[in-house]
Amino acid sequence: MSDMDHLCFDTTKIDKIQDLLERGVTVYPYKFERTDTIDEIKERFSDIGHEKSADEVSTAGRVYVVRQHGKTIFADIGDSDGRIQLYLRKNDLGEEEFNLFRQYIDAGDIIGVVGHVFRTKMGEITIWVDRFELLAKSVCPLPEKFHGLKNIETRYRQRYLDLIMNEESRETFRTRSRIISLLRQFLFERDYLEFETPTLQPIYGGANARPFTTYHNYLDQKLYLRIAPELYLKRLVVGGFEKVFEIAKNFRNEDIDTNHNPEFSMVEIYEAYQDYNDMMDLTEEIMAHLVEEVHGGSTLSFAGHELDVTRPWRRLTMEEAVQEYAGIDVRAHTVDELRAFAREHDVEGYEDATTWGEFLALFFEHFGEEHLIQPTFVYDFPIENSPLAKKHREKEGLTERFELFIAGMEMANGFSELNDPLDQKARLEEQDARRRRGDLEAQMIDYDFINALGYGMPPTGGVGIGIDRLVMLLTGNESIKEVLLFPQMKTAVPGPNGDAGEE
Known part of the structure; x- marks a missing residue:
């Protein structure tokens, strides 16, 4: 099998590139002076009539459809936010340029256009093209235009193609970006500081999970991809930062399903002088705020359920x-x-x-x-599975820990954080004993973290919220792979026409 067998290249398109180069056309130029996005054009000329605008516009985008009608051509192009129709006439462009477009511009190519805006008799805002420029020639054919890209395997493996073809996917990831921005803004406005802690760690901790293991040649030392940022953020609280958070990539060597991916995102938040009741309140505030911002109210639909995030939420032990x-x-x-x-x-x-x-x-x-x-906090967890949470102040055998559930999914996990160094030492020793007996998800002993607690950590509340599941909830997607740009999958080699086969 040759290298070309793994590629989607269309030999007809490659021949067109050679023809264009022989004609002196630059196939992949360095820059284009775009003065208007497509949405800006549509907004500015929303009241345009059938006459061409006096103002000239310059925009660019990917060609999705080309419709030829003798001496005229209609085409649709799209940028990151919208699509618009083009109208090209042989009499305006001249025979050479018109034929160049007709013969060499295909769906998938990226072009820049300059022209004037008008509204067709069908009522569609359109650019009457005075000149165009090829900006990138696509050598791989797009999927059939009327049905888009439907193959789920290909959508996940070749997300770039999914984003080209499916507006729903683009909207999901626009919303994801907005959710993370809103989350940061919410915390900044309440005086939390954002920090970055190590992704490569000599001792993994902060959760019960199986880690990924790697090796650093220079240090001659085994390292682990973090399973949680918790123990480092608590070190910051010890150091005097009283309100901290991190939006972190975590890695857990576990099963993959509709709610789990081995690489995932979460936000962890810690605040001194608070407990798990305060963190439940904070979690409610965050979630209700995001639903309001994204959906414009306190209700949303997910997995056939009508959810109401009006506070206060149900709490039960x-x-x-x-x-x-x-x-x-x-x-x-x-x-x-x-x-x-x-x-x-x-x-x-x-x-x-x-x-x-x-x-x-x-x-x-x-x-x-x-x-x-419906949003529900379950709290007061047994001490056996909560090695980093403070013992319950009243109930023997339990800890001050909670989890938030919505639509049957765990969305958040929080504690009154354990700050007694002697208790923490004993709990981590028990975890390490389990690990040595073969429990692959038990935690290691982090003596440096125990030493940090030895210098004194104030009473602290903490919570971690899964960002990927949060995006699932707010976008109505029932699989985590729909909200991860590049979900982890078994290695495959893309074949011709975007097909993907396992290696």
Whole structure:
């Protein structure tokens, strides 16, 4: 198989490039003086009639459609925000330039045009082209214009082609960019400082997850891609920064499904002198604010559900959730009875559970999560699966931890942060013991972090919000791959016409 077999190049288009070069046409020029975007033209000339405008416009974009009618040509071009029709006449351009467009300009090419605006008899705002310039010749054919790009595999593997062809995809990622900007603005206005912490870490921590491992040759040292920025951001709180956040890329070597990708984005926020109740309030504020900004109100639709984010949101303890959805009071039963109940209901992972707290978490995940459609905080988690959260001030065996669920998805996770260095040391030692026994998601001991706590961290509240799931919710996309520009997939080589096959 030759290199060309992996490429989408059309030999007819390559021949056209050679012809153009022989005619002295620059096929890939360096610059074009664009004075107007397509949306700006449409807005400025929204009241235009059938007569050509006196003002000249200069714009550029990708050709999507070419329709030839003897001595006239109609074409559609589009830029990042809109599309507009072009009208070209042989009498205006001259025979040579008109024939150059007719013979060599294809769908997919990028061109610049200069002309005047008018409205056709069909009522469409159109540019009457005085001159044009080829800016980039496409050598790969676009998908069939009327049906766009529908193959899901190709859309994810060749996102650039998806963005060229599908306005819905472009709108999703415009909205994603806006959501992140709104989130930053919200936090900046409340005096939070944004920081960047290491992505390559000698010790991974901040979550229970399996890491990606790499190696630094110069340091002669194993390193890990971070699974969370938590322990570094807490170091900043120790150092005196009282309101901090990071919008971070995290990496977890785990399964891929509609809600998970091994590389994902989240925002983590920490504030001194607060607790998990304050962080629930903050999470409500953030989410309600974003829904208002994106949807113009307090309601939205997702996965067939009509969601209402009007505050305050429902809050229930994990024990209350398990009693409601599993019909069992975990504390009222022995471990053997809980194991039998789990076996009867095919609860995944019950074989390894040895405490009522571990069964509580398993039962909640199995019975409860899918029922939490409207925004709901579930709080007071067992200590066994919350090694970085403060022990509950009143309830034995529990921590001050919460998770937010919307439409059955976990959207946020927050704590009253553990700031007792002796307790933290003991919890991380227990985590490390689990890791050494084969638990691939248990955390390592970070002695430097424990030392940091030894210098004193004030009472602190923290929360992490998954940005990808947040974008899913706000754009109505039910798969995480729809809101990631380049989701992780098994290696494939694109073939002719945009097809993708596994290697």
